[in-house]
Each structure stands twice: as structure tokens, then as C-alpha cells.
Amino acid sequence: MTLKTRGLVLGQIPMRDPDRKLILLTTDMGLVEAIARGVGGRKSKISAAAEVFAYSDFCLFEGKIGYIVDSADLEQNFYNLRLDLQKxxxxSYFCELTRFILPDKDNGQACLKLLLNTLWLLEQGKRSPALLKAIYELRLLSLSGFEPDLSGCSGCGQGENLWLYPIDGVLYCSNCLGRMPPDRLRLSLPGPVLQAMRHICQASDDKLFSFRLTPDSEAALESAAEAYVLCQTGGRFKTLDFYKTIQ
Ligand SMILES: [Zn+2]
Known part of the structure; x- marks a missing residue:
């Protein structure tokens, strides 16, 4: 059986040369693995489509050992990302985080659209890396059922002087902090940062990237989003560790 889908290569798993196993984020099936025969050699027609960050129309054959790439028509390869180590x-961190989150057929298309838009803005330098990182982390988690409750204080419902508890995904105000253990990780959320987080979680796709923050607020947003994603996933991401070493 052959099926057509669009997908972006999040990573490659080595196989016996010159074959590679591709980890694809697809519109129709979410995350899938597909064997790409011969792409490590010189003559393969699908080598370009097998590169990490390449986005292509794929024709996949479903065999006994899983999916095999039958053909691939490259649409976009985000080549310029490779010219800037920070980008x-x-x-690479966006790809590793997405692999960890495991999008499925229900949210795969939305996650792919988010990743394509974020990579494009990153490549073009249209938004700062720090802002794109926070947007990608929070939006990806929201699309995957891990949206934080940012409606107001979980104790009294009011909306000022709020703290984010990233392990719990909730807010408490200064008056209600006593309801949580004193050593529980928390981050102060200034108004503009909270507003930005709500926007990232709830805005329509076409408005998602349409906001600006001061450098201080952007730094606070980056810290809050990263703490949230690390606490919620319990993950350690090698690519994130590396990204931070080159700041
Ligand atoms: Zn309260």
C-alpha cells in the first residue's frame, strides 16, 4: 500500500549504509519513521528530502518492516538555518522537543504548521530566537494537551501579582502562595509576560507571532516557557543544553 503525505524531517537514525531511517512529522499521521534507501550514497534522488529540516511531499510504501520512502518531492529545506550556529x-532543539512530544494524527498537522512557521521566521530573522523559542515551547505543549491554566489565581481567581508554578501549570497570587509548599518552584509573572503567555496558548494561527515585548519581558517569558516545558516533560534535551552553551 502506498500513501501520500507532506512531512518535515526531524531527525535521521543511522542504518546500514547507505540507508537511513527518517523521523518525519507528517500532516496525516503525526510522527512516523520511514526508511530512506540509499540516501547516504551519491545517486539517490531523495537525498535532499532526507536532510533534517527538509519539508517534502512524500510517497510512502507501507511494507512489512514499516514505511519506506518511495519518492519525495522537496518543497523547502531551510538551508540558511545551517549558516548560523545559534539558529x-x-x-535542532525544536526538532528534539517535537520528537519527545510525539504528535499523532490528531494534532500532527497543527504541530507541523507551527514548526514550519517557526523555522521560517527563525531562518528569515523576523523574530528573535528567544521569542521564537518561548512561542514554540508553549504553543507545542498547548497543542499537545499540556496548556497551562493562565486564567487567574487558582486560589482566589484574581489576576494581579501572579506567580507561575511550572510543575503544576497553574498561577497563584501573592496572597494565596501559602497554599503551595514553600519550596515549590515558582516564577514571578509580570503583566505583559502573562499576557504574552495567554496569547501564545490561545491566539489563532494567523495572529500567533504578532506581538512584541520589551527585552526584559522577553527574557522573563523565555525563562517561564523553558521552566514550564522542562517541568511538564521531565525531559533533558541535549540540543537545548548545547543552544545554551553558545549564548
Ligand atoms: Zn489568590
Missing amino acids: LSLA
């Missing part, structure tokens, strides 16, 4: 390492 390359951040894009």
Missing part, C-alpha cells in the same frame, strides 16, 4: 542549534 541551527535552536532549530
Whole structure:
């Protein structure tokens, strides 16, 4: 059986040369693995489509050992990401985080659209890496059922002087902090940062990237989003560690 889908290569798994196993984020099936025969050699027609960050129309054959790439028509390869180490390492983190989150057929298309838009803005330098990182982390988690409750204080419902508890995904105000253990990780959320987080979680796709923050607020947003994603996933991401070493 052959099926057509669009997909972006999040990573490659080595196989016996010159074959590679591709980890694809697809519109129709979410995350899938597909064997790409011969792409490590010189003559393969699908080598370009097998590169990490390449986005292509794929024809996949479903065999006994899983999917095999039958053909691939490259649409976009985000080549310029490779010319800037900071952008390359951040894009690699987006791919690693997405692999960890495991998008499925229900949210695969939305996650792919988010990743394509984020990579494009990163490549073009249209938004700062710090802002794109926070947007990608929070939006990806929201699309995957891990949206934080940012409606107001979980104790009294009011909306000022709020703290984010990234392990719990909730807010408490200064008056209600006593309801949580004193050693629980928390981050102060200034108004503009909270507004930005709500926007990232709830805005329509076409408005998602349409906001600006001061450098201080952007730094606070980056810290809050990263703490949230690390606490919620319990993950350690090698690509994130590397991204931080080159800041
Ligand atoms: Zn309260």
C-alpha cells in the first residue's frame, strides 16, 4: 500500500549504509519513521528530502518492516538555518522537543504548521530566537494537551501579582502562595509576560507571532516557557543544553 503525505524531517537514525531511517512529522499521521534507501550514497534522488529540516511531499510504501520512502518531492529545506550556529542549534532543539512530544494524527498537522512557521521566521530573522523559542515551547505543549491554566489565581481567581508554578501549570497570587509548599518552584509573572503567555496558548494561527515585548519581558517569558516545558516533560534535551552553551 502506498500513501501520500507532506512531512518535515526531524531527525535521521543511522542504518546500514547507505540507508537511513527518517523521523518525519507528517500532516496525516503525526510522527512516523520511514526508511530512506540509499540516501547516504551519491545517486539517490531523495537525498535532499532526507536532510533534517527538509519539508517534502512524500510517497510512502507501507511494507512489512514499516514505511519506506518511495519518492519525495522537496518543497523547502531551510538551508540558511545551517549558516548560523545559534539558529541551527535552536532549530535542532525544536526538532528534539517535537520528537519527545510525539504528535499523532490528531494534532500532527497543527504541530507541523507551527514548526514550519517557526523555522521560517527563525531562518528569515523576523523574530528573535528567544521569542521564537518561548512561542514554540508553549504553543507545542498547548497543542499537545499540556496548556497551562493562565486564567487567574487558582486560589482566589484574581489576576494581579501572579506567580507561575511550572510543575503544576497553574498561577497563584501573592496572597494565596501559602497554599503551595514553600519550596515549590515558582516564577514571578509580570503583566505583559502573562499576557504574552495567554496569547501564545490561545491566539489563532494567523495572529500567533504578532506581538512584541520589551527585552526584559522577553527574557522573563523565555525563562517561564523553558521552566514550564522542562517541568511538564521531565525531559533533558541535549540540543537545548548545547543552544545554551553558545549564548
Ligand atoms: Zn489568590
